[in-house]
Amino acid sequence: MTRSRLRPAIVATAATMAAGLALPLAAARADDTPSPCAALKRIVAAAPQGFQSLGPDDGRAVAQPYGDDARCTPSRSAYRCEWTPRDAGSSAAALQGVGADIAACLPDATHDQNSPARQHFYLGARSDRTEITAAAAGASRVTLTVSKP
Structure with a gap:
């Protein structure tokens, strides 16, 4: 893979990973426990x-x-x-x-x-x-x- 094609692939992979990580973190912060x-x-x-x-x-x-x-x-x-x-x-x-x-x-x-x-x-x-x-x-x-x- 050439350098010009490698950079967009890395950026896309990083964005997908970040989005995947953000969902569990957001879900972990949600608290439905009564106060x-x-x-x-x-x-x-x-x-x-x-x-x-x-x-x-x-x-x-x-x-x-x-x-x-x-x-x-x-x-x-x-x-x-x-x-x-x-x-x-x-x-x-x-x-x-x-x-x-x-x-x-x-x-x-x-x-x-x-x-x-x-x-x-x-x-x-x-x-x-x-x-x-x-x-x-x-x-x-x-x-x-x-x-x-």
């Missing part, structure tokens, strides 16, 4: 009216980074989710992760308890407080409860 922050904010926002407006799927995004089997239940005074951490025996790690998510997503929340078995936050004045508790439920389960006492 833990959006879920936490939606749950906390429901507190003044009661949690009955929420459904079982509303809290799953909070658990999704840590486990796949979240079961969430709303009631008038609380919204509760429970799940098994992906890594067996890692409820403490999942609990710390959820605590970090709560602190990052709800910067106005006061973090008044941080232990290996329990993370506790609250929003608002004592008379109108929303409580947020993430806790280990045995060695293999984690719970998140948002309540309005």
Whole structure:
């Protein structure tokens, strides 16, 4: 192949390779995972009216980074989710992760308890407080409860 024919072939090959590489990179950046922050904010926002407006799927995004089997239940005074951490025996790690998510997503929340078995936050004045508790439920389960006492 002569030099004049070789250059266009190299350019065409490079362009094809670049296009092929760009697609997987773009696909890798697409994230359809629900946001833990959006879920936490939606749950906390429901507190003044009661949690009955929420459904079982509303809290799953909070658990999704840590486990796949979240079961969430709303009631008038609380919204509760429970799940098994992906890594067996890692409820403490999942609990710390959820605590970090709560602190990052709800910067106005006061973090008044941080232990290996329990993370506790609250929003608002004592008379109108929303409580947020993430806790280990045995060695293999984690719970998140948002309540309005």
